[in-house]
Amino acid sequence: MKCPDCGTAELKQDTRDVPFSYKGKTTVVPRLTGQFCDACGNSVLTKADQDRYAAEATRFRQVVDKLPVR
Ligand SMILES: [Zn+2]
Incomplete structure (x- = not known):
């Protein structure tokens, strides 16, 4: 399958x-399984790992939003 983003x-x-x-902070969600594009970095994850990535993203946003504003 060709990458749907860059083709x-x-x-x-x-x-x-x-x-x-x-907001300028980066975390890493480990060991996500799916289809990856080496050209543009796009990824199509399995449903379970998509959900895990979304949950981790939500959690990380909450952590970042609780940081004191500088
Ligand atoms: Zn691509």
Whole structure:
């Protein structure tokens, strides 16, 4: 399957640590399984790992929002 985002590269089945950034802070969600594009970094995760990524993103946003404003 070609990447739906850039259309130039084949997606590769893989398990990777996927970074998530929010307000300049970055966390990494470990071991997400899905199809990854090496050209643009797009990923199509399995449903379970998509949910895990979303949950981790929500949790991380809450942590960042509780940080004192500088
Ligand atoms: Zn792509």
